[in-house]
Amino acid sequence: MSVFALPPGVDFPKELVTGLLERMASQPPESMARVQLYLNSGRMLRRVREEFQRSGARYLPRLRLVSDLGQDPLAGMPLAVSPLQRKLELAQLVEQLTRAIPAFEAGSSHFALAESLSALMAEMQSEGVHPDALEAIEISESHAEHWRRSLDFIRIVARYFEDDAALDADARQRQVVEAIAQQWQTHPPCDPIIVAGSTGSRGATATFMRAVARLDQGMIVLPGFDREMTDAAWNSLYSGVFPIEDHPQFRFRALLDKMDLAVGDVEDWRAATPHDEARNRLISLALRPAPVTDQWRVEGRNLGDLRDACQGLTLIEARDPRQEALALALILREAAETGTSAALITPDRLLARRVTSVLDRWGIIPDDSAGQPLQQTAPGRLLRHVATFLGQPMTIADLLVLLKHPLCATGAGPTARGEHLRLTRDLELELRRNGPAFPTPDALRAWASKKPEDREVWVGWLSRVLTTFETPEKTSLSASVDTHLTLISLIAAGPDGSVNTSELWREEGGREALRLMEELQREASHGGDITPSAYADLINRHLQSGIARSGVSAHPLIAIWGTLEARAQGAELVICGGLNEGSWPEAPAPDPWLSRQMRLEAGLLLPERQIGLSAHDFQQAVASKTVVLSRARRDAEAETIPSRWLNRVLNLVQGLPDQHGQEAIDAMRDRGTQWLRLVDALEAPRLELRSATRPSPRPPVDQRPKNLSVTAVQTLIRDPYAIYAKRVLKLFPLDPLRPSPDPLLRGQILHEIVERFTRERPVNEEASDARKRLIAITDDVLETEVPWPSTRRIWRARISRIAQKFCEDEVERLQVGTPAIIEEKVTIPLENVDFTITAKPDRIDLLSDGTVRIYDYKSGALPSEAEVIAFNKQMLLEAAMVERGAFETLGPRAVSDMTYVRLGGGGETRDIKGKSKDRTETPEEAWARLTELVARYQRPSQGFTARRAMQKTRDSSDYDLLSRFGEWDATDEPEPEDLE
Known part of the structure; x- marks a missing residue:
């Protein structure tokens, strides 16, 4: 078998292409066109194509994605059903289960449970685990009643695994792979086939890689293969009851075992040198499995002077996420100005959005591979708002959310939109002053009758909108989708416009939203009847799969990547951001269906698999030329815990004082502190702000009130400033x-x-x-x-x-x-x-x-x-x-x-x-x-002092913000001010 690898810290796409060109150098040019090269991700494919183009004019191999194998139109194999169809079918089964067993996952929505069950079924199909394997699980007293019930329910959905059942995408992927492998046994391909960049973490992918490796001209190229691991470290990955799946190299060990290969059988793809071999040795030792961390003291002596291994590392420990985002944005800005290619790698999308927002102030648009979540685009927000309000009494706030949305009433041009906003402001003042709390068409028509020539058409349109929101307590999903789309179109069109001329389905977000809604409309017949609240939950979850790619030209040197793309990275500067537990690595999602022991007995993957993949991504990212390790010491709720990998690196380095470990860490922190000082300088106010004093304005006598009610006399005694603000300034709280x-x-x-x-x-x-x-x-x-x-x-x-x-x-x-x-x-x-x-x-x-x-x-x-x-x-x-x-x-x-x-x-x-x-x-x-x-x-000498004699110090006034109470204290002496 031909299994090759490249170490962490090399530009994998570049070295892959270079190695392939070297192997094909002695063959005719057209032989390259016969090579089939399977890659693990779209970004990897684009990078490989770019590297081929840089090598000059030549034939390209046939570039494909491993994940697209399931879409091959094999004879006699039907296409896979829509994942949405399967989720809708499962949601109905889950609803019946929760109705029969109310205590099962109480508080979880039907669609949330259906999604997790769908993910479990996809994993079983990808790993080749039939529900019959669940029968081998011995239900003992140690299993909670919850697991017994969930296991019984999983057996109910076994019909989706029968031979005559419609294929899911993962089931078809595996069947296609198995069909190809069987075909190759009798008719092996004559052309080279290469699988590169994948770790074989999915069962179907690993099966395909094994089939390729058995071919005479088949080759596997593994990314980030750690040559620094000792035999004892490799063997420790299976030393206990549970395999150590959270180790970055575990997937390679599992893949090699299935191929009956040893670690020593993996050859180098080419003699590629990492950016920093000393750092690779340090990271490899730091990430050793827990059973062999005693090797730190023994092998740590071989690391040499740790100041050299940490020279290219910078450690930023910000006080909060805002300071972290500002520091990272400053680093990326410097990279843009110096012509350095830089990438922020983080699974924390909130951190990525914060950094993007800061970069925007300098006109830098990063190439964000994840795009913008559809839920946060204008069309996504409008779709979610309308779904949430269906069948619910419309409050003033809800109505204004719709009327002030940037896509509302955009079907008749800017002029009509401006008129719409004017009428919206007038209606807001009316509703906030006079109500009702739940606006109705009758209340709107009564308001319109005061100025019918100005408001009648607009209120007529708005009344139609409110009437359409009145839906039954439960109806078919098809009817709910139709009502939803009708409302969306009516809102976007406005009184005199059309949805076709509105801004609703334009731009990337609108087109993606329309695609997802049309998909839901096609599959709605599989969803049964649904309540308005359940429909809102479905829409929220359905839109989570949508991504809006920005059409704006991004900066060519600045990028934001997910952790998976660390394999395809080729940046000179890499920032590993959000290195906190729960962020990187992310906590495994709770599995309501199978416990950890049950998964192990059934032959399924353990929850730690995703942590292991993230650890592998971290190992590759931190092996780059120049690396910034960043975290915030506190989030919005509490103190954070550093990422386990960052902790391991720091603990290992600190534990080797004879090799200048503490000096190395101090230098890393000093480099990070320099950026934090720049952040503080950036955030420092440009003008010296003076705290407000306790106000006691003295307006002209002829401007002072000439009438008071007996109930306002108490206000004049306790808080004269409130009388001044209301009667002199004419400021009335809404x-x-x-x-x-x-x-x-x-x-x-x-x-x-x-x-x-x-x-x-x-x-x-x-x-x-x-x-x-x-x-x-x-x-x-x-x-x-x-x-x-x-x-x-x-x-x-x-x-x-x-x-x-x-x-x-x-x-x-x-x-x-x-x-x-x-x-x-x-x-x-x-x-x-x-x-x-x-x-x-x-x-x-x-x-x-x-x-x-x-x-x-x-x-x-x-x-x-x-x-x-x-x-x-x-x-x-x-x-x-x-x-x-x-x-x-x-x-x-x-x-x-x-x-x-x-x-x-x-x-x-x-x-x-x-x-x-x-x-x-x-x-x-x-x-x-x-x-x-x-x-x-x-x-004239008497001022209207703020909060002169409040009954309680914690009592509030409608005008505390105006008087800037809080910048001064109730014990402060008032400072009279004459007003003209």
Whole structure:
């Protein structure tokens, strides 16, 4: 058998082509065209083609990918079914399983389980493991009940492995490989066949490689084969119960064993010299299997001066991912300016996007092999948004997400798009100020009727959109896809446009999104019935397979690669980024179907296989000419753990002090620290920023407010700055995008209920009848004004708890007085001051003795006497207004009582006397103090101080951001500022 290899640290595509040219040098030129060269990846194929082109004009071999073998149109073998079709079929089976066994993988979606089951089936087909092999697994007491159930379910899907079953892609790949191998036994090919760049990690690929190696003119060229491994190290890979699959060279050992070859049988493809042989020896020893790490001390002495082996290594240990991305971007920028080819190799796509974003500020566009995930493109986001909102009540935030999306209403040109955005802003202000929390077509039409000539057409289109979102609780997948595409087209077209002229399916992202949606539409008949939430999950997962390749010309020297592409690398500078556990290597995905022991017994691959492949990629990447090893010490959640391979290298080097190990590591860190210092310099503010002081603006007297409500007096006392911002600057806080049943709304609803209850009171009503009427009014108001079902139930229970006491108290109140004022607004001027006060008391009763009693309903806790005297002066000021005849229907009246009624808790009441243990204040005194307070704020020297006397330090104000609270403290002295 002809098995060759190239060591880590060489340009594999270049050396592969050079070696092939050397072997074919003595043959006629056309003989090269008869060579079939199978490669492991598309990037490897492109690199090999480029290297052939650099070698001059000549015939090229037939370049193919190993993964494309399954697409060969062999006679009598049907084409493979769509992977999506298989996943949809499996999802229905999984749904039945989870319905029968609710505890099985609780919390996982049907499609997530279907995807993992599909991956398991693909692995079984690729490895040639029939479900019958699962019968050999002995179900013992050591296996959890979960594994027993999953094993029973896997046996159910065994029909997909029968001879008459439609072939999956992996099943067809293996059958094609087996058919080719069988054909070669009787009719071997006359032309050379070479498989290069693959490690044989997949069962079908390994089978094909073995068949090629047995040919007289067949050759295998392995990438990154470690010649520094000792026999003891190779033998230790199978020393325990479980093979050490996480070692970078394990796949080679497994492949050679299946070929009945020893490690010594692997020949050099050509005499290629790595960039740094000393570093290769260091990395090889550092990555030795755990059973033989005792060899570190013995073989470590042979590494020589470690400062030489680490000379080309730089170690960056950033404090967080942002600093790491900035440092790596600076390195790539320097490479671009110096004409050095550089590549960032990382499995961390978030890090790759951060680096790309930083490079964009300098106009550098890297050649990102992974492209942009379709989910993050504009079409992908719109598809996900629409799928998520299907069958759900549309909130204000949801509606604005659609209306403000860059693809919305793009079918009629830029002018129409601009008009659409203007109307969107107008509608947003309307909805945030006046609601409803869940916009409906009727509410939109009511808004449009105010300016029909401007809004009618646009609202008509938007109403059609909202109506289409109303889908059944469960429908066929085909109908869901059709509805989804209808909505997408309607949204993108806009009121007067067409989806064909919109931006929806244009550019790379749009074309890829359309391809995936058309695929889903073709296969939807295999999906059965589906709920809107399950459909949203399906769309999210389906779009994950899409990649949008950028059509913008990338920088010729700067690239971002995945770890697999370390084999095809030819860069002078390589950055290994994101070297943390969980990132590189990635943690193996949990397998809900088979345990580790069950996999071993069935002959399947262990979860550590992927770690071993990542380790091999790392070993090749770190053997490049100049290497930067990078990690962040902390992520968004906690301290990170360095990658196991980085830890091994550092531990080995540090453990050899006699060979200057510590000095080598210090030098690596020093080189990395230089880049981190540049990052700090880049991030340093250009201007010295001075913290804000506690504001106390003094606007001109004629610009100051001339009217306040009695409820705003408390704000003037506690937070004068809020009065300044609202009444002078005219800044009003908008309601949140996602309205919630907050205390303010609760208070408004409860007041409306009590107001209707009082106004509609029949004569001589009994307490029991009053309670029934109160509950009926509550139900009516909640149904009309509160769109949240759960909140309606909670607030109804709140009223029900106090209904009996409230109605009994109401009967007593009506025995001594009659409601004379209910929510009536009045205004009265202050004496000797150009200022008016407005009040709208909840209720004032005229008593039989000619005096009045003021009631104030509170949805929260009742204020104490001390609070009423010092801050909450509403009741005292309303009493003073009554005594001054502010209410025309009453005239000047004496106030005998002021009472708070709590609409919650136990429904308790409290009379206010204006007396506390250390202070007394009558309504007349409160009025005089108000006059004095207003007069003070009409003086030019008086400023409106921020947060003057907040009830609690943690209390917030609507204007804390404006006053830059946090840059100053409540203990700081205010700094008055005169304004013009």
